[in-house]
Amino acid sequence: MNCPIGVFDSGYGGLTILKELVKKLPEYDFLYLGDNARTPYGTRSFNVVYEYTLQAVKYLFSQNCRLVIIACNTASAKALRNIQQLDLPKIAPDRRVLGVIRPSVEKVAEITRNGHVGVLGTSGTVISESYPIELKKWSGGKVKTVVQEACPMWVPIVENNEIDTFGADYFIEKNIRNILQKDKKLDTLILGCTHYPLLLNVIKKYVPNKIKILEQGEIVAYKLLDYLTRHPEIGNKLTRNGKIQFQTTEATENFENKAALFLGREIKANNIHL
Numbered sequence: 001m002n003c004p005i006g007v008f009d010s011g012y013g014g015l016t017i018l019k020e021l022v023k024k025l026p027e028y029d030f031l032y033l034g035d036n037a038r039t040p041y042g043t044r045s046f047n048v049v050y051e052y053t054l055q056a057v058k059y060l061f062s063q064n065c066r067l068v069i070i071a072c073n074t075a076s077a078k079a080l081r082n083i084q085q086l087d088l089p090k091i092a093p094d095r096r097v098l099g100v101i102r103p104s105v106e107k108v109a110e111i112t113r114n115g116h117v118g119v120l121g122t123s124g125t126v127i128s129e130s131y132p133i134e135l136k137k138w139s140g141g142k143v144k145t146v147v148q149e150a151c152p153m154w155v156p157i158v159e160n161n162e163i164d165t166f167g168a169d170y171f172i173e174k175n176i177r178n179i180l181q182k183d184k185k186l187d188t189l190i191l192g193c194t195h196y197p198l199l200l201n202v203i204k205k206y207v208p209n210k211i212k213i214l215e216q217g218e219i220v221a222y223k224l225l226d227y228l229t230r231h232p233e234i235g236n237k238l239t240r241n242g243k244i245q246f247q248t249t250e251a252t253e254n255f256e257n258k259a260a261l262f263l264g265r266e267i268k269a270n271n272i273h274l
């Protein structure tokens with residue numbers, strides 16, 4: 001029986017995480033689920049994001065995933081804690097759900113030299129204050145100031161494949177200018193949304209070279225490898241045939257075309273209902 005690692009995002013963004021997971025853990029099986037029919041999550045309320053994310057996690061459990069990575073900052077910020085603390089003990093005490101915020105926060109503490117950190121994210125992630133709270137908690141006092149900027153147009157730009165357009169440039173330049181004005185001493189900028197690495201070429205045009213831009217894919221992959229080594233009770237139950245499946249709540253044709261663009265190779269997807 002196939003026992004893949006579940007990777008969940010509201011849409012395409014989680015593919016930036018999946019790509020790095022596959023690079024670091026090529027022998028494992030993965031099942032990617034994009035809730036493209038209901039994306040974006042970033043502008044939705046706490047309760048809605050929690051409900052949608054829990055549905056996705058339950059679905060991935062039904063597909064035999066013993067470990068699920070929430071490859072979405074918005075869902076990690078708004079749903080992960082409740083799922084871990086309230087739902088898992090009831091529905092699947094022997095399974096695990098991990099997010100993307102904690103690994104990123106730990107990495108920032110290693111990188112920043114002056115403790116001035118900026119976070120770019122969806123409105124939901126920014127309003128949740130998850131990054132400032134977690135950065136204070138897990139950086140061992142290294143992070144002194146955290147400024148945030150909500151970038152509500154960036155996910156629709158990615159989802160609608162408007163990356164190489166004047167519109168993308170306009171919104172990205174505007175949000176970067178805003179965050180740079182909020183703290184003139186910024187030395188580290190977190191791309192706190194898994195969609196944003198797909199905009200990296202444009203983002204880099206407006207961020208001064210001295211500021212380190214932190215992408216999450218590689219960090220999450222490294223942390224997962226470490227987690228599996230420390231938790232053989234989970235790792236040993238996962239199958240390793242190097243098989244990757246893709247599922248979407250939207251039309252498969254759209255998903256296959258765009259995912260191929262983002263991953264740089266052809267893929268086949270199945271449509272599912274949550």
Ligand code: DGL
Pocket residue numbers: 009010011013014039040041042043071072073074075122125155192193194195
């Ligand atoms: N990739 C999700 C994140 O990391 C995007 C959220 C959305 O759907 O708005 O936050």
